């Protein structure tokens with residue numbers, strides 16, 4: 173009985189102070205002894221070690237064959253400078269055609285003339301790949317867009333066309349570019 177009384181007394185007294193945190197029964201619960209992610213620590217001689225990505229990992233959005241971001245100026249730079257690393261062979265164009273039919277045809281149509289299976293008011297302005305008159309943001313008609321413009325459009329999208337960077341690898345995107353360049357040659361009629 174006495175012990176219970178003393179315990180209650182201790183608890184009452186130790187919890188009644190307003191002028192401080194009071195007695196901490198388990199300080200580790202308040203101040204974690206574990207290392208903070210990215211914080212300085214004593215484990216690595218150079219604390220930056222902890223921040224290096226694991227060997228062999230690839231940073232998000234990193235592309236090894238295309239160094240342009242989603243801005244208009246990078247779009248224009250890409251048009252002038254980006255080079256398709258994939259060889260322009262029949263096999264690669266055929267791969268591009270298959271990918272095109274999976275990822276682009278439903279909007280741009282089988283031959284890039286629009287009229288895909290998606291019919292919706294916001295997609296009604298799908299341009300023809302061979303459209304000679306329509307000037308695009310590159311100040312070029314659709315038929316003269318360069319590989320870098322096309323790769324940029326696939327990667328970052330444009331208005332109603334969403335970005336396709338999470339669905340297609342870089343190599344796949346370049347193969348589609350080869351095929352779109354074939355479609356650019358088709359007659360607009």
Ligand code: HEC
Pocket residue numbers: 272275276277278279280290294295297298299308309310317321322325326330331332333334336348352
């Ligand atoms: C959801 C429908 C849709 C899909 C899917 C789609 N596009 Fe488009 N695409 C559009 C529309 C709409 C535009 C016109 C955007 C604008 O000018 O506002 C466009 C524009 C473009 C342009 C011109 C961009 C420029 O710089 O002016 C290219 C090139 C293009 N698409 C290629 C592709 C390729 C290749 C694929 C497949 C990987 C694809 N698109 C998938 C709807 C789509």
